[in-house]
Amino acid sequence: MQNLEKITPLFWEHKSLIEMNDDEWEALCDGCGKCCFHKHIEGRGKRERLYFTRIACNQLDLATGLCSHYTERFKLEPDCTKLTKKNLPDFKWLPHTCAYRLLYEGKPLFDWHPLISKDQNSVKKANVLIKNPIHEKDVIDWFEFVIDEV
Numbered sequence: 001m002q003n004l005e006k007i008t009p010l011f012w013e014h015k016s017l018i019e020m021n022d023d024e025w026e027a028l029c030d031g032c033g034k035c036c037f038h039k040h041i042e043g044r045g046k047r048e049r050l051y052f053t054r055i056a057c058n059q060l061d062l063a064t065g066l067c068s069h070y071t072e073r074f075k076l077e078p079d080c081t082k083l084t085k086k087n088l089p090d091f092k093w094l095p096h097t098c099a100y101r102l103l104y105e106g107k108p109l110f111d112w113h114p115l116i117s118k119d120q121n122s123v124k125k126a127n128v129l130i131k132n133p134i135h136e137k138d139v140i141d142w143f144e145f146v147i148d149e150v
């Protein structure tokens, strides 16, 4: 939960990712949940290929796109990784709409981002959520669930 008093107005336009405080960093997440879907990387170097899927982590609430056990997520899902200022450069697999990736690449946020729209539902309305999600526990052959870039 963010402390709104610690969030500077329009901080994402005036501060670098490194300069943001913890509350501002947390507020950057638009809640799309796309980082909680399984990806698969094949090959190395120039031959490396990233596959996105519509297979969600079992902890993801498919209706809201939010983690249903946020505070215990690392205990429940040992593969879950925390996005931090230090490891952001390693997260090349983040979706192109992700606020962290956009700012890291020097791009502006989309106008449907809740920080701009002031509407938590604007992400859903903008149609950027992954369609027809399915939980990992319900999948046998993951290759059937590969989707285009998100």
Ligand code: SF4
Pocket: 028, 029, 030, 031, 032, 033, 034, 035, 036, 083, 094, 095, 097, 098, 099, 100
């Ligand atoms: S992809 Fe980015 S914006 Fe979307 S939930 Fe994950 S961290 Fe937040």
